[in-house]
Amino acid sequence: MEAVKSYRIPVEAPKDLVESYFEVKKKALEVVFSRVKFSKKAHLDFRREHRKALRDELLKNWMFSKHYVDSAINSVIGLVKGWIALHNRGRAKNTLKITKRTVYVKSTLFSLRDGVLRISIESDKRYLEVDLMKYPWIPKDFDKIGCLLMTEKELIITVKKEVEPKAGGWASFDVNLTNVTAFIDGKTERYDLKELYHIHRAYEIKRQRVQKLSKFKPKTARKLLNKYSKREKNRAGDFMQKLTTNIARALEEKS
Numbered sequence: 471m472e473a474v475k476s477y478r479i480p481v482e483a484p485k486d487l488v489e490s491y492f493e494v495k496k497k498a499l500e501v502v503f504s505r506v507k508f509s510k511k512a513h514l515d516f517r518r519e520h521r522k523a524l525r526d527e528l529l530k531n532w533m534f535s536k537h538y539v540d541s542a543i544n545s546v547i548g549l550v551k552g553w554i555a556l557h558n559r560g561r562a563k564n565t566l567k568i569t570k571r572t573v574y575v576k577s578t579l580f581s582l583r584d585g586v587l588r589i590s591i592e593s594d595k596r597y598l599e600v601d602l603m604k605y606p607w608i609p610k611d612f613d614k615i616g617c618l619l620m621t622e623k624e625l626i627i628t629v630k631k632e633v634e635p636k637a638g639g640w641a642s643f644d645v646n647l648t649n650v651t652a653f654i655d656g657k658t659e660r661y662d663l664k665e666l667y668h669i670h671r672a673y674e675i676k677r678q679r680v681q682k683l684s685k686f687k688p689k690t691a692r693k694l695l696n697k698y699s700k701r702e703k704n705r706a707g708d709f710m711q712k713l714t715t716n717i718a719r720a721l722e723e724k725s
Contacts, residue, residue, distance in 0.1 A: 473633045474616060477608050479625045481600060483573070484591050487534055488622050491542060491573045494528050498546040499568055501527075506550065511558045514550060535593045541574040560677030560695050575618035582615060587627075589618070600625060641721060652717065659720060666709050673702040 501524050505516040521543065528539045549566065556562035580589045585603040590596075602608050609629065616628035641654040650661040676698050684691035 471633055473631050474628060475609075476626055476628045477605070479600060479602075479605055479608070479627060480623065481598070481620070481625045483620050483622050483625070484596075484598065485622060487538070487591055488571050488573055488620070490532075490534060491538055492568065492571045494532075494539060494542045495546055495568045497528060498524060498543050499549070499566065502543075502546050502550050503566060506554065512554045514547075514554060516547065533592060535579055535590045537576050537578050537590075538573065541576045541579075545574050559674070560681060561699050571622060573620040575620055577615075577617065580615070580618060585610075587615075587618075589620075602627075650713070650717075652720070654720060661713060661717065663713075666706060666713075669702060669705050669709065673698050 501520075502514070502516055505514060505520060507513055507515050524543060525539055528542070529536060532539060546568075549568075553562050553566050575589060580587060582588070582602075585601060587600040587602055589598040589600070591598055603610075608627070609631070612629035612631045614630050616630050618628070619626040641652060643653075644651040646663070648662070648664050648667055650663060652659040652661065677695060680691050680694045680698070683694070
């Protein structure tokens, strides 16, 4: 079992890298988002050849390590896919923008030796070095570093450690569309999810109707979508709270 935790470290990050990465993400977003196709549902048509062409274009006049461009593209693809998922549920905003000046540092861009984190800025030329030993809140016994997220004023570091799980008993769960089947201490329990399914389905139908209205009355449609989204979230949240409470009680009784 792997334990994962994140910690913040104050740093003076290279402002030129942060700003250039920000601009590259905006350009990448423009290209990737242009590959979103709309039919009954939105989907992303961004293939290997499209990615290569975008990478080649972004690398023109790029002075920093090349893998930053790769991480920027990956970040934007994830952002667009998240927007598509929201759009297909009627919850997406009309526009998608890059607003935060954060740099995702891939594992290929840093190394750790004797407690010193060395981050490549310009390949074989320029580095940012951070001595982790100076920060007592970071554990010294972690197994590896997962990822880094850099801003102008801080570095967010994720560390991973293999741990042995400790438990007095075991339970396993199988989540299906209409039920959760639990196997607790050799006994099977089934929890009905039909009500939750009907909640989501009912509001999906309502959103489909409102989306037809959006062509003629966009403001009214947005208000209705916001209202229905809040109601769906509240009803689903109330159901899940009751469900998890019942499961927790069942586990406590078995312990």
